[in-house]
Amino acid sequence: MQTSKIRPVFKYAVINFNWFRFVSNVNNIAVNTSETTRQLKSWEEIPGPSSLPIIGALHHFLPNGLLYRSEGFEMLERLYKAFGPIVKLPGMFGAPSLVLLFDAESMAHVLRSENWMPKRPGFQSLEHYRKEYKKSDGNPDRITGLVTDHGEQWKKLRSMVNPVILQPKTIKLYSTILDEVAVDMIERMRSIRDENNMIRGDLSEEMNLWALESIGVVALGGRLNCFDPNLPADSPVKKLIQIVHDIFNTANKLDFQPSLWRYYPTKTYKRAMKLYEEQENLNRYFIKNAMDKLQSKKSSENEKGILEKLLEIDEHVAILMASDLLFAGVDTAAHTIIPIFYFLATNPEKQNKLRDELLSKSDKRPYLKACIKEAMRMMPVVAGNMRETSKEYNLLGYKIPKQTYVTFAHQYTSMMDSHYPRPREYIPERWIVDKDDPLYHGNAHPFAFSPFGFGVRGCIGRRIAELELEAFLARVVQNFHIEWFGEPLKQYQSSLNYVKGPFNFTFKDV
Numbered sequence: 082m083q084t085s086k087i088r089p090v091f092k093y094a095v096i097n098f099n100w101f102r103f104v105s106n107v108n109n110i111a112v113n114t115s116e117t118t119r120q121l122k123s124w125e126e127i128p129g130p131s132s133l134p135i136i137g138a139l140h141h142f143l144p145n146g147l148l149y150r151s152e153g154f155e156m157l158e159r160l161y162k163a164f165g166p167i168v169k170l171p172g173m174f175g176a177p178s179l180v181l182l183f184d185a186e187s188m189a190h191v192l193r194s195e196n197w198m199p200k201r202p203g204f205q206s207l208e209h210y211r212k213e214y215k216k217s218d219g220n221p222d223r224i225t226g227l228v229t230d231h232g233e234q235w236k237k238l239r240s241m242v243n244p245v246i247l248q249p250k251t252i253k254l255y256s257t258i259l260d261e262v263a264v265d266m267i268e269r270m271r272s273i274r275d276e277n278n279m280i281r282g283d284l285s286e287e288m289n290l291w292a293l294e295s296i297g298v299v300a301l302g303g304r305l306n307c308f309d310p311n312l313p314a315d316s317p318v319k320k321l322i323q324i325v326h327d328i329f330n331t332a333n334k335l336d337f338q339p340s341l342w343r344y345y346p347t348k349t350y351k352r353a354m355k356l357y358e359e360q361e362n363l364n365r366y367f368i369k370n371a372m373d374k375l376q377s378k379k380s381s382e383n384e385k386g387i388l389e390k391l392l393e394i395d396e397h398v399a400i401l402m403a404s405d406l407l408f409a410g411v412d413t414a415a416h417t418i419i420p421i422f423y424f425l426a427t428n429p430e431k432q433n434k435l436r437d438e439l440l441s442k443s444d445k446r447p448y449l450k451a452c453i454k455e456a457m458r459m460m461p462v463v464a465g466n467m468r469e470t471s472k473e474y475n476l477l478g479y480k481i482p483k484q485t486y487v488t489f490a491h492q493y494t495s496m497m498d499s500h501y502p503r504p505r506e507y508i509p510e511r512w513i514v515d516k517d518d519p520l521y522h523g524n525a526h527p528f529a530f531s532p533f534g535f536g537v538r539g540c541i542g543r544r545i546a547e548l549e550l551e552a553f554l555a556r557v558v559q560n561f562h563i564e565w566f567g568e569p570l571k572q573y574q575s576s577l578n579y580v581k582g583p584f585n586f587t588f589k590d591v
């Protein structure tokens with residue numbers, strides 16, 4: 082029996098078959114005995130892969146099993162086809178189970194009902210590092226970050242930083258500098274192309290450099306010089322990129338797959354603690370440099386950026402947020418832009434249409450936004466989302482206990498033809514056509530596609546990410562005609578959906 086056959090359903094604060102060590106045992110939960118509740122079908126009756134003692138659902142991953150050699154979208158498809166819109170995924174090795182939803186209305190019900198104090202499970206090992214392993218000031222109520230805090234601590238932090246980070250006026254401040262980053266990246270791409278117009282080396286590494294340089298100007302208020310052609314492999318920026326990537330992968334093993342780290346310090350646990358510490362030290366280095374630069378520069382009130390404004394509120398909060406932005410904003414943006422290139426390369430008429438819009442010099446760029454959205458619908462970097470329920474639910478006639486992990490299969494629902502006609506075709510037009518067009522995106526359930534999450538806990542970096550992607554994509558399409566050859570681009574799953582090479586792109590000057 083190979084545990085490597087256990088593949089995650091989807092992740093990033095998201096989903097997996099096997100990760101549920103910290104949820105209360107569903108059997109211990111008090112059951113509401115109202116008339117309606119009694120009529121509901123029980124937990125045991127929720128359809129899903131059968132579970133055997135101890136090994137749970139592992140046998141489904143073995144040859145002839147339903148989920149054999151499946152992962153990501155394909156695994157979701159098999160589960161949906163076999164069991165329908167609500168699926169119970171049995172836990173393994175004593176871990177609790179989770180409920181997977183393919184029904185957009187049920188997703189809406191849970192997400193809206195949980196929107197007061199939403200709990201998105203995930204990254205428990207990072208939470209453990211920040212709250213227990215470090216024990217830096219012995220204060221259990223100490224705020225540790227948006228990714229790792231829950232309840233009142235999370236709410237306090239989020240309400241402190243929302244007015245700064247979500248403020249359209251503040252975000253707009255970064256449009257010029259993000260465009261400068263994009264222009265510099267175009268230069269770099271030109272300089273590292275080979276005679277066939279392909280990027281030498283690993284394109285995903287290059288896109289990570291672009292993403293870090295972009296988020297660096299936002300989180301730290303200055304350039305990190307990621308595009309320096311002489312950057313050594315052990316430079317702080319390269320180290321940070323590697324560490325962020327390693328953390329997503331290591332956290333995936335600890336937080337989403339069966340692991341005994343809660344009971345004794347496993348090898349992966351020790352590696353994770355080291356990684357978290359290295360990341361903390363690197364962040365400290367970057368933040369200190371940024372703060373030194375700020376001190377030597379006098380800025381006027383209306384020029385203040387995110388770091389300066391957060392520093393005025395609280396230095397601890399400013400440092401935490403800079404760290405979280407550097408963590409959450411690199412791989413996500415890098416592995417979103419590559420699929421966008423891919424869909425434009427494989428749909429040259431759409432690429433030409435986009436270029437026409439960009440060259441028209443109009444201030445409004447609806448097709449640019451539509452091209453980005455459509456790629457995110459088809460190949461999202463975050464496959465879905467999750468909430469831990471704070472109360473009991475009736476979902477599609479089944480009783481869902483309090484403290485259940487409910488996961489939303491957005492990667493799948495955004496590809497259902499009941500929501501998006503011709504779902505496997507890249508049609509950016511669907512996001513801009515009028516209501517009477519059958520492709521009109523408003524015909525889809527509003528919760529079928531949700532790349533940045535939902536509500537008060539939704540992605541705080543959404544506007545920043547959109548601005549970065551728009552600035553860079555515009556420059557790329559203005560400068561290059563992108564082509565693709567060979568097999569279709571594929572994703573592999575870790576905490577995020579990563580695209581994997583070979584990256585058979587050519588970037589020809591237009």
Ligand code: HEM
Nearest residue numbers: 227406409410413417532533534535538539540541542546
């Ligand atoms: C295309 C890029 C991105 C995607 C698809 C994405 C997606 C998401 C999603 C799905 C969530 C969970 C939301 C929820 O639970 O409802 C999230 C949370 C978060 N994202 Fe992003 N994100 C992206 C880029 C960024 C960037 C650039 C930053 C930093 C500026 C960022 C910072 C965060 C943070 C800090 C959270 C946690 C928020 C909280 O729990 O309060 N993300 N993101």
